[in-house]
Amino acid sequence: MSESSSSSNTSAALVGFLSDPATIAGLAAIAVGTAWYLSSRAPAPVKPPVAVDNQSLELTGGEHARISHFCKKNELISYRFEDARTLYECFQRGKRESNDSDCLGWRTGPKAPYQWMRYSEVEARAVAFGAGLSKLGVEPGQETYVGIYSLNTPSWVIVEQSANCFSRILVPLYDTLGPDAVSYIINKATISVVACHSSKVSLLFDQAEKAPSLKMLIKLDGAVTEEETQRSNETGITIHTMEEVERLGRENPVDLFLPTPENVATICFTSGTTGDPKGGILTHGNLVSNIAGAYIQLESLFSMNKEDTHISYLPLAHMFERVVQAMVFMCGAKVGFFQGDVKLLIEDMQALKPTLFASVPRLLNRVYDKVVAGASASPIKKWLFEKALASKNAELKRGIVRQDSIWDYLVFKKVQTLLGGRVRFILTGSAPISGKVLDFLRIAVGCQVFEGYGQTECTAGCSLTLPGDVSTGHVGPPMPCNRIKLVDIKDMNYFASNGEGEVCIFGPNVFQGYLKDPDKTAEAIDKDGWLHTGDVGRWLQNGCLKIIDRKKHIFKLSQGEYVAPEKVEIIYSRSTLVAQAYHYGDSLKSACVAIIVPDEVVLMKWASDKSIEGSFEELCKKEDVKKMILDNITALGKESGLKSFEQAKAIVLFSELFSVDNGLLTPTFKLKRPAAKTFFMESFVKMYSQLPS
Structure with missing residues (x-):
């Protein structure tokens, strides 16, 4: 089963969550006065375990390494319970x-x-x-x-x-x-x-x-x-x-x-x-x-x-x-298994009623897209949904996350019930997730949502957002099992003295090396025991880590400028119109080009609003649609500080999501760049032929 179809089918059940006409009429009638009702009975905000504006400590020694506040006397944690060390x-x-x-x-x-x-x-x-x-x-x-x-x-x-x-x-x-x-x-x-x-x-x-x-x-x-x-x-x-x-x-x-x-x-x-x-x-x-x-x-x-x-x-x-x-x-808790078919995951969740939901951004994004599309089916639904979002978002900004507001009973309860009705925290990792989706989940599901960052080589995670911190745009402070430092990448103009550089990890969660492969082990772990991740991070003022780039996948354009494609892809993927992006540059050319997989739900709604007919596949072939998306991502790139040479000067719209099944993603959902380059080379050649020399 392809990842795209699995995610789409899993989230499709959410489309009709606001489809009951009788409910809509009742909701509209009692919307007035909701703000007073909400504020008068809102619970106290969740108190974070450490100050959200100071979530990690910088260690002395000149390496700009940071450590968790949970580490007493700056000692890293190897275990939580004396009787649980294996x-x-x-x-x-x-x-x-x-x-x-x-x-x-x-x-x-x-x-x-x-x-x-x-x-x-x-x-x-x-x-x-x-x-x-x-x-x-x-x-x-x-x-x-x-x-x-x-x-x-x-x-x-x-x-x-x-x-x-x-x-x-x-x-x-x-x-x-x-x-x-x-x-x-x-x-x-x-x-x-x-x-x-x-x-x-x-x-x-x-x-x-x-x-x-x-x-x-x-x-x-x-x-x-x-x-x-x-x-x-x-x-x-x-x-x-x-x-x-x-x-x-x-x-x-x-x-x-x-x-x-x-x-x-x-x-x-x-x-x-x-x-x-x-x-x-x-x-x-x-x-x-x-x-x-x-x-x-x-x-x-x-x-x-x-x-x-x-x-x-x-x-x-x-x-x-x-x-x-x-x-x-x-902890003595329970694990319930899905039936093996992601299309039935929602049904399994309704039967199991889990309290913990560990997921990945791609599925959570599909949930968000389908719910928003369903809420936009009529002006009344859209008005009511936006009213509910705005009201609970105001609470969220004060640190209040709950499932018992009037908006939960009238608007969001069906979303919560579809996930079993008992989810009290969601954990997401493996790839970046947008702030709008994080906020939506905290509002609609009414639970804390945590984002982690890490890789196999540090066991799984090295940083994790804190309870009570409802900000977005970062992956939290270092976990108490490791230190994190940033190391200069001179070719890419990232310097640790500026709070930017390659993310490096030290601690008892760092792996022992690669099996029977000392050369690759030496590339990953330096002589002092620091794991070099290949990811580029930035320390925020609140002591949290933000992943901004990737070190390994850089290319040089003909004018000598370096481009980090993953940084551009992350920015382009923030567009509501973009599901996936693959940014490419030829060292013999002076410009970049890109393959864009549009978000099907968003694009189809845009086409409907513009009275443009055609299937999703047909829309992806239309020049005016391509120009609209190119203009959109170019503007987004400019707002995000991309230089002109980093921006795509031409794009091709691809109607099939990159997936493991079509050979364009690894099993951990990372883009297989060599395979993608081969697959799309004909498109790259055509785009370059149409650009000014």
Whole structure:
């Protein structure tokens, strides 16, 4: 399923949230006097844990490094609880804190209720699975790498917890990397056993010749078929069911082989935009420090417990979702899994009623677009919606975020109900999110929304916005598990003395390096232990970090000027007309050009208002539409301080969203520039041919 269709279908359910004519009539009648009613019963603003105008401390020493206010005596945090210093101990703590309550939930169909396994049941199955692997000759300890190749399911977590019980190293295989990358990872990590979904069995058998270390498959769902038995005999790769392995473990128990904080927990392969995947080595200590950093920043307002529920739909192969789940387990809360189809995510949320929603900007942007489009369906709807937004926005600016105002009952309750009705905080990461969408979510969903920044190499996050801070345009202060400094990039005129430069991270959440790749490790981590991210940041006056650019993807135009395309793309994407942008420059040319994917909902409404007919694809081919969007982004670029040579002088409108499926995005939703360059080269050549020489 493509990312674009998934996001669109997920958010489409929100279009009709203001469609009841009777409701609209009633709303209009009682709108007068709402401001007094709201102000007379508004709750007190949320008090941030530190002053919002001074959110981090600059350390002495001349490096312009900054640290969290939560770090006592400037000491970085490695863990939050003495009894939770490895992932195994985090899960055990959660079992105790929850009094062995529900842990993992799933549903078997669209109308089915959620079923649950308690913490003790998950633990028992994990121990049995690990013992069963030992019986099959898979040794416990740090010499053993266990692959897992599946969508998010309870079985995924059981395999992960099993690895934690026996100090084995878990290596996720991306569902979208393709067979070449799968065999590469298996060989790089010398993986002998892979636990996999039934849909991946045939593909893994196909790796027999290319991945000679692979000796065993564990099928996570269903019985072994005759065809699979035949393939096993042909390839020499044995195959077992998860049920069989657990039964072996129960019949042949072995002692646990518990990890220490220094032991490796996982190898997370980053897809990258060029070359082979790189395997980031992450220890139990890396993960626990990252969990602790996030928990300490959030606990002043959100102390999770067994009543909290997280819906798991972001890939567990990525560290964002892994860290969120580990924090949930540490607190004794619950994880409910989506059915595996993002088109059914809203339905799953309504059934599960989660309190925590970890998501990514692309889906949240779709939600915003669909709701705004639905609210603009008639003048009355639009007036009422804007009145509600303005009123709650005034409260938001005072730090008030709630779900019990009159506007919530009359306008926003349907949005909240569609997300389950209990969401009390949203966490977003992986890409920038616009301030208007952040404000909208805080208003319409009525909950705190946090934005984080980081990468696999710092486990997941290194900065996170604070509870009670409703400002936008930044990714918060450093988390208490790391320091952050900015380093000069002279070629791009970024200097740490001006509060700008490459973002560098130091702390217990920084990874151990890339698996069997000392050269790339040395490129990432300097001799003093600082991780160089390749991102360009700026310190704001309030001590927060703002990501403004990307170091690696710069090109030089024929007149000698350097252009950082990602900076331009971020600015262009702030336009309501733009869903995605790809900025390009040829070193033999003096100008830049761009590929723009318009926002379909916004463009179709614009066309309707202008009485311009045609499908979305047809509109993207119209010269007047292209000129309108070019003028719009050029003006936006000028307002944002882009120099003339940085601006696109010509654009092509592309009607299909960049996605993993069409090969233009990595599995972590970053633009694959070499692939995109090849894909759009004909368009670039044509645009340059039409520009003045």
